[in-house]
Amino acid sequence: MLPSIDSQVLVAVGLAALATYSLRFGGLLLAARFPKTGRFRQGMDALPGALLFSLVIPGLVSEGGWGILAGGLTALVVWRTRNTFLAMLAGMLVIFLSRN
Amino acid sequence: MKSEFFRGAKANVPVAASAMAYGSVFGVLASQKGLTWLDLMFMNSTVFAGAAQFVMVDMWSEHLPVIAMALATFVINLRYLLIGASLESLFTGKSFLHKACMMHLVADENWAVTMREKRYGRATSWFLFGGGVFLYLSWSFGSVAGLLGGGSISDPQKYALDFAFPAVFTALAVGLWRGKSDILPWLVSGGLAMLSYHYLPGKWYIVIGGLGGAIVAMLKTSDEDSAEKEATHVAQH
Structure with missing residues (x-):
């Protein structure tokens, strides 16, 4: 009943997993050697927001005017209610309406 | 520790919901490429990175391009180097083993939720890990359901399911605004x-x-x- 995993799948997925884990753990270990004060720290503190923002922007813009509207509404809802799920639904509703 | 784990899981409910929806789309694609549920679960458990997994499945064929797949995954997941680095202060004073175990289930979603929590000074490594486990279960459930159901959601774009991710990450970015x-x-x-x-x-x-x-x-x-x-x-x- 149990399907077996092909050996080439084991190797391909295994290598991909190794690459991904090295990045995750490597980043953490590397950061231990970073300076804890000054300009470098200032940059590291700004990194999470900048990273998440660059992840979001192309996704919104590629959806056109509706995408920007949906993003704006999502931001407004989470800012006023602190409810991430509600904000997500609000954004999805805008896109749903724009496509139907 | 235990309460932190569950608090992290609970905080990840919104992102896990979108991961499950997205996972079902991923499962449908995987079924079209001929992956078994075991292949899929093996990938979910070891790679655990949505975008990279989409690309891997896209490259899937009779003879797998092993090196190209690993390289593509590495490039797509380079951001995890930065994500890992940004988590450093969460792990101060923790053992090497603790760090090694907790870092595997770090995805964009539970990382973003944890960083927002960190702004309020309430994030811990168990919070991060609880979110990771919950996310892993949701992503796995969604993708296997999609694989076995083979397209139960025939047109995910019509229902804006593809927008769940941009929307949820937009909401999380607002929480990181300083x-x-x-x-x-x-x-x-x-x-x-x-x-x-x-x-x-x-x-x-x-x-x-x-x-x-x-x-x-x-x-x-x-x-x-x-x-x-x-x-x-x-x-x-």
Whole structure:
């Protein structure tokens, strides 16, 4: 009943997993050697927001005017209610309406 | 520890819901490429990175391009180097083994939820891990359901399910906003992200945009004490 995993799948997925884990753990270990004060720290503190923002922007813009509207509404809802799920639904509703 | 684990899981409910929806789409694609549920679960458990898994399944064929797949995964997941680095302060004083175990289930989603929690000074490594486990279960459930159901959601785009991710990450980004000092770094990262998105393949735009924003923040003259601003921000919530 149990399907077996092909050996080439084991190797391909295994290598991909190794690459991904090295990045995750490597980043953490590397950061231990970073300076804890000054300009470098200032940059590291700004990194999470900048990273998440660059992840979001192309996704919104590629959806056109509706995408920007949906993003704006999502931001407004989470800012006023602190409810991430509600904000997500609000954004999805805008896109749903724009496509139907 | 246990309560932190469950608090983390609970905080990840919104992102896990979108991961499950997205996972079902992924499962449908995987079924079209002939993956078994075991292949899929093996990939979910070892790679555990949505975007990279989509690309791997896209490259799936009779003879797997092993090296190309590993390289593509590495490039797409380069952002995890930055994500890992940004989690450093969460793990101060923890053992090597603790770090090694907790870091495997770090995805964009539970990382973003944890960073937002960190702004309020309440994030712990168990919070991160609880979110990771919950996310792993949701992603796995969604993808296996999609694989076995073979297209039960025939047209996910019609229902804006593909927009669940941009929407949920937008909401999380709002939680990371630190005030006026972020305006310039975020403008630069958004601009760089758009440029890289158009001209470069894969997920380079996240790495380049994120680094660009951080570098701008690094170069800015800090006439105001950032630690003090942090304190007032936390006090507001």
